Amino acid sequence: MFSNRTPWSPSSWQSMSQRQLPHYQDDAALQQVLARIQSYPRLVAISEIRRLTSRMARVAHGRGFILQGGDCAESFSDFCPKIIRQHYHLLQQMAAMIGAASHQPVVRIGRIAGQYAKPRSSAMECVAGQELPSYRGDMINGAEFQEQARQTDPLRMETAYFKAAGSLNYLRSLNSEANASRAGSYFTSHEALLLPYEQSMLEQDAMGNWYCGSGHFLWIGERTRALDGAHVEFLRGVCNPIGVKLGPTVSREELIRLIDVLNPFNEAGRLTLIVRNGAAHIDRLPKLLEAIQLEGREVLWMCDPMHGNGIQTADGIKTRDFASIQAELNGFLDAHRKIGTHPGGVHLELTGLNVSECLGGPSKVSEADLATGYLSACDPRLNPEQAMALTATLVNQLGLASERATSPIAPKAQVGLPAVHAQHLDWESRV
Ligand SMILES: O=C[C@H](O)[C@H](O)COP(=O)(O)O
Numbered sequence: 001m002f003s004n005r006t007p008w009s010p011s012s013w014q015s016m017s018q019r020q021l022p023h024y025q026d027d028a029a030l031q032q033v034l035a036r037i038q039s040y041p042r043l044v045a046i047s048e049i050r051r052l053t054s055r056m057a058r059v060a061h062g063r064g065f066i067l068q069g070g071d072c073a074e075s076f077s078d079f080c081p082k083i084i085r086q087h088y089h090l091l092q093q094m095a096a097m098i099g100a101a102s103h104q105p106v107v108r109i110g111r112i113a114g115q116y117a118k119p120r121s122s123a124m125e126c127v128a129g130q131e132l133p134s135y136r137g138d139m140i141n142g143a144e145f146q147e148q149a150r151q152t153d154p155l156r157m158e159t160a161y162f163k164a165a166g167s168l169n170y171l172r173s174l175n176s177e178a179n180a181s182r183a184g185s186y187f188t189s190h191e192a193l194l195l196p197y198e199q200s201m202l203e204q205d206a207m208g209n210w211y212c213g214s215g216h217f218l219w220i221g222e223r224t225r226a227l228d229g230a231h232v233e234f235l236r237g238v239c240n241p242i243g244v245k246l247g248p249t250v251s252r253e254e255l256i257r258l259i260d261v262l263n264p265f266n267e268a269g270r271l272t273l274i275v276r277n278g279a280a281h282i283d284r285l286p287k288l289l290e291a292i293q294l295e296g297r298e299v300l301w302m303c304d305p306m307h308g309n310g311i312q313t314a315d316g317i318k319t320r321d322f323a324s325i326q327a328e329l330n331g332f333l334d335a336h337r338k339i340g341t342h343p344g345g346v347h348l349e350l351t352g353l354n355v356s357e358c359l360g361g362p363s364k365v366s367e368a369d370l371a372t373g374y375l376s377a378c379d380p381r382l383n384p385e386q387a388m389a390l391t392a393t394l395v396n397q398l399g400l401a402s403e404r405a406t407s408p409i410a411p412k413a414q415v416g417l418p419a420v421h422a423q424h425l426d427w428e429s430r431v
């Protein structure tokens with residue numbers, strides 16, 4: 001079960017095969033920025049990271065649920081109180097509903113305060129005959145389709161650091177306000193894609209263990225989870241709870257090797273497997289669940305029903321159909337029911353803004369609506385109404401809904417905590 005790799009070091013990823021990492025023209029400028037970031041305070045504390053690991057361990061053992069969500073690509077221009085507050089309140093409402101229905105703790109993890117780097121399918125983007133490098137997230141280059149904006153700029157990493165710090169500060173204040181009525185803990189996460197930045201955020205505890213202080217929970221994407229790759233190498237050495245995205249092509253053998261490397265001591269809470277098969281391939285999940293259960297591996301299973309369900313309209317707009325998202329979530333829950341394993345959480349791209357980026361849902365967002373309410377810099381997000389409707393599906397499907405929690409809370413009425421909150425909070429006060 002144990003991995004027999006060569007010793008890990010903060011820079012050992014640099015000699016592994018590198019995918020999705022940008023090239024910087026001016027290495028001296030890059031090194032200066034990284035040195036400055038390395039000298040700054042870490043964004044999250046080791047004690048907070050450890051607390052999240054222990055909560056995730058409980059969830060892995062069937063006690064609780066993880067609600068992870070936020071933007072596809074967090075943008076520098078969305079760094080404002082209203083957008084952060086609406087994100088926070090949406091997750092709070094969803095968690096309250098799940099917690100009330102399940103009588104289980106719900107751990108909230110925002111895809112925020114660091115979700116600034118994106119893997120892309122293609123290195124170049126072509127618009128009206130002009131080809132430019134693809135947008136890779138605000139900490140790497142700019143979203144505008146202009147030559148200058150699409151150049152990589154290391155200074156963007158420092159901007160990302162400060163915007164993440166400001167977002168975290170505001171999230172902490174929102175959470176401490178909410179905790180006056182006992183909302184529990186809130187954690188942050190992002191894809192650990194831009195490894196030079198992540199390396200500069202490392203910190204050691206008194207026993208010499210390494211933690212990555214850029215966020216509480218970090219994950220490896222579907223495009224960068226190669227066993228011989230730099231991203232797997234980097235994250236295997238940090239003690240944060242980590243996730244790995246799994247698309248429909250992952251084999252049982254490949255997954256077991258990944259678990260060997262990422263969770264060699266078989267610790268609960270350490271590793272989350274985030275399944276993103278797409279509705280059409282979710283039927284492959286039961287075999288995988290069975291195999292990992294038979295092997296006795298301590299993992300937390302989470303469903304990302306977004307990333308395997310991308311489609312494009314005839315006009316080339318990236319979208320997702322709410323019905324496919326719902327179908328994949330249902331398939332995920334069915335698979336766990338069949339095998340007897342615990343469906344530990346959901347991972348969603350969503351926003352507290354009233355966008356129209358995903359099709360369908362209660363308001364039946366149409367292709368024509370995409371032209372008027374599409375703000376995402378990368379992939380389409382659920383709006384609050386769609387997010388709450390999906391939460392209702394989840395609650396009903398878990399078969400845990402109490403009568404008072406079976407219908408979604410209307411998004412407009414979400415400002416205060418719903419009455420159902422008390423049960424959820426009760427657990428948080430005990431941890
Ligand atoms: O969020 C996930 C990926 O970064 C995104 O789906 C990539 O999109 P692309 O296929 O348009 O590059």
Ligand SMILES: C=C(OP(=O)(O)O)C(=O)O
Nearest residue numbers: 119221222223245276307
């Ligand atoms: C890129 C992402 O997902 P995936 O790696 O599953 O495609 C993401 O969650 O932003």
